[in-house]
Amino acid sequence: MSEQLDKAFDALKTYDWGMEPNLVKPIEDAIVATHTDAAARKELETRLIAALKAESPRAAKDVVCRALKTIGTVAAVPALEPLLGDEKLSHMARYALERIPGPEAAKALTDALSKGTPKVKIGVIGSLGARGEASSLVPLTGLLGDSDAGVAAAAATALGDLGSIEAAKALVMSKPVPATKAAVGAASLLCAQRLVKAGNKPAAKITYEKLLASTPSKVVKEAATLGLKSL
Amino acid sequence: MQSITEKKATRRDFLKATGLTTAALGFPTIIPSSALGNAETPAPSNRIVMGGIGLGNMGSGDMGNFLNNPLVQYVAVCDVRGNVRDERKKQVDGKHGNTDCKAYVDFRELLAREDIDAVHIATPDHWHAIQMIEACRAGKDVFCQKPETRTLREGALVVEAARRYGRVVSGGSQRVLEDYRGIVQKCWGGELGPIKAINVEMGTISKPCNLPEEKCPDNMDWEMWLGPAPWAPYNHSRCDGNFSCEGGSWRSYSDYSGGNMTDWGAHHIGGATFAVDVRELQPTDVILTVEGDKRWLSFKYPNGVELTLNKPGKGQHQVDGTPGEKRAAKKVPEYAAKGGIGADFLECIKTRGKPFRDIELAVNTVTVCHLGIIAYTLGRSLKWDAAKQLFVGDEEANRFIDRARREPWQL
Numbered sequence: 001m002s003e004q005l006d007k008a009f010d011a012l013k014t015y016d017w018g019m020e021p022n023l024v025k026p027i028e029d030a031i032v033a034t035h036t037d038a039a040a041r042k043e044l045e046t047r048l049i050a051a052l053k054a055e056s057p058r059a060a061k062d063v064v065c066r067a068l069k070t071i072g073t074v075a076a077v078p079a080l081e082p083l084l085g086d087e088k089l090s091h092m093a094r095y096a097l098e099r100i101p102g103p104e105a106a107k108a109l110t111d112a113l114s115k116g117t118p119k120v121k122i123g124v125i126g127s128l129g130a131r132g133e134a135s136s137l138v139p140l141t142g143l144l145g146d147s148d149a150g151v152a153a154a155a156a157t158a159l160g161d162l163g164s165i166e167a168a169k170a171l172v173m174s175k176p177v178p179a180t181k182a183a184v185g186a187a188s189l190l191c192a193q194r195l196v197k198a199g200n201k202p203a204a205k206i207t208y209e210k211l212l213a214s215t216p217s218k219v220v221k222e223a224a225t226l227g228l229k230s231l
Numbered sequence: 232m233q234s235i236t237e238k239k240a241t242r243r244d245f246l247k248a249t250g251l252t253t254a255a256l257g258f259p260t261i262i263p264s265s266a267l268g269n270a271e272t273p274a275p276s277n278r279i280v281m282g283g284i285g286l287g288n289m290g291s292g293d294m295g296n297f298l299n300n301p302l303v304q305y306v307a308v309c310d311v312r313g314n315v316r317d318e319r320k321k322q323v324d325g326k327h328g329n330t331d332c333k334a335y336v337d338f339r340e341l342l343a344r345e346d347i348d349a350v351h352i353a354t355p356d357h358w359h360a361i362q363m364i365e366a367c368r369a370g371k372d373v374f375c376q377k378p379e380t381r382t383l384r385e386g387a388l389v390v391e392a393a394r395r396y397g398r399v400v401s402g403g404s405q406r407v408l409e410d411y412r413g414i415v416q417k418c419w420g421g422e423l424g425p426i427k428a429i430n431v432e433m434g435t436i437s438k439p440c441n442l443p444e445e446k447c448p449d450n451m452d453w454e455m456w457l458g459p460a461p462w463a464p465y466n467h468s469r470c471d472g473n474f475s476c477e478g479g480s481w482r483s484y485s486d487y488s489g490g491n492m493t494d495w496g497a498h499h500i501g502g503a504t505f506a507v508d509v510r511e512l513q514p515t516d517v518i519l520t521v522e523g524d525k526r527w528l529s530f531k532y533p534n535g536v537e538l539t540l541n542k543p544g545k546g547q548h549q550v551d552g553t554p555g556e557k558r559a560a561k562k563v564p565e566y567a568a569k570g571g572i573g574a575d576f577l578e579c580i581k582t583r584g585k586p587f588r589d590i591e592l593a594v595n596t597v598t599v600c601h602l603g604i605i606a607y608t609l610g611r612s613l614k615w616d617a618a619k620q621l622f623v624g625d626e627e628a629n630r631f632i633d634r635a636r637r638e639p640w641q642l
Binding site: 017018019020021032035059062066069070071088090091092094095097098099100101119120122123125126127129130150154157158161182186189190193218219222223226227 | 611
């Protein structure tokens with residue numbers, strides 16, 4: 001295994017589109033084989049981090065990020081974080097970071113909200129939402145008024161994913177521009193539904209009522225009415 | 232937007248109510264029945280207005296079924312491939328004898344149309360959840376080809392969206408009811424007594440794809456084909472919609488599909504869970520057994536029923552019952568209307584009932600497929616908490632519940 005793994009890491013240096021996936025498959029195999037061997041895991045992660053930092057084709061970094069999605073720890077965060085602002089690599093950096101538990105990965109994603117293009121920010125916002133990252137409530141709320149409608153809409157959707165009372169409040173208290181009103185309405189509905197699921201019907205009721213008072217679209221109005229009836 | 236359930240005031244009612252008969256308007260009194268409707272063919276204003284998203288192999292079949300259904304007014308097609316888009320528009324226009332069908336590259340433009348009541352989706356699997364949720368947000372009812380999701384998290388979210396918006400959302404496996412009637416009847420009829428287990432024979436799971444770059448055809452929007460999946464260069468085999476799961480098609484590659492496990496699993500496992508009456512449940516345990524070079528899985532359900540996958544010595548849908556012991560017969564559920572799974576969906580749009588392949592049942596099936604893929608990938612047994620939608624005591628397995636989507640796509 002060790003010799004095959006060495007060869008796989010060697011192949012990573014020049015691994016590009018069109019090359020045989022079996023060249024790097026020993027990395028996948030090592031992930032499974034080291035499941036109960038903490039030292040071997042640590043070594044594997046260290047090698048992946050080094051490979052990520054090294055000059056290599058995009059396809060190679062893609063392979064490394066996929067592996068770090070499964071075994072990456074706080075140790076991998078500093079190597080992934082700089083990639084978040086790179087339009088070509090940001091998604092695969094998130095591919096790993098979105099699934100790495102802990103406040104360090106959350107902080108790296110949250111810090112990236114103040115950098116990069118709107119396109120990259122939208123991705124980062126989506127990852128925070130997918131993580132259900134409660135610590136991102138304040139920055140996401142701030143982005144509801146972003147001048148880029150895509151960023152503002154993505155922030156609304158991510159707040160919906162958080163599904164908390166605070167997120168619901170931020171959404172119904174916001175004053176969306178026409179371009180983001182649909183996203184805010186949809187996110188508020190999601191929040192209300194999650195509040196019901198969490199047993200907080202009073203908060204859900206207020207959310208539905210605030211939505212209905214905001215001259216929503218017909219679809220949002222129907223859904224809010226349906227939600228109210230279900231309480 | 233006027234929903235189908237509100238389309239009570241027909242063109243005929245309008246003429247009656249206003250007294251504006253054709254004679255009074257000075258028009259000839261001969262009006263084709265297709266314009267006003269009859270017992271079999273409702274007037275256009277009373278039909279379910281539909282569009283299709285992803286119209287290749289499976290999508291073209293679904294389109295044909297809906298286009299030729301007299302309850303449907305088919306008005307829009309969407310595909311990222313120009314040749315497919317043009318061909319389907321031609322088909323729809325040919326059927327209607329006009330050029331009114333609108334063609335779209337971006338499904339969001341189709342969903343933004345307020346006149347459309349329902350859509351059918353048959354894009355590659357990595358698109359299904361986003362498009363289903365967006366369709367619900369746009370107030371559309373949805374028929375989505377199987378497998379309905381690509382990740383575990385997507386399953387819970389599409390069910391939530393369907394319920395949140397009160398939409399009729401049907402999964403797309405026609406085989407669940409139509410192909411396995413023999414074993415379903417035996418189980419539901421009580422002939423086999425209380426059921427202990429059922430086995431499913433299944434092929435491989437999907438693999439990573441690293442095909443070389445080729446020139447993308449001018450009439451294809453490659454960015455939209457990839458959508459939420461990781462960026463990769465165009466290659467015709469990466470995106471080919473043929474039915475192989477062993478290479479040379481998107482069904483073979485893990486960024487877009489679970490391979491045979493989801494592609495056929497949606498049918499075979501859907502049929503098995505229907506037969507042994509656990510389709511409303513999700514398993515609690517996934518047990519991986521390795522015997523030499525053979526690997527097989529056992530899924531344990533909370534009611535004690537076991538579903539095995541590729542268990543040595545067992546055949547396709549072989550049931551372990553307890554003949555001789557009593558099990559009360561139950562009536563086998565059927566479609567809400569004659570004409571297959573599509574007709575069932577259309578009938579439920581009218582009645583607002585749950586379709587035979589309600590999205591929650593479809594998701595329960597695909598969840599089994601995803602759990603199996605994760606167990607095979609990690610090479611170990613897993614415990615699944617269906618209420619929390621989390622693996623129990625396995626942080627690493629929980630990383631497989633979902634995957635980051637390429638910007639700008641969110642669920």
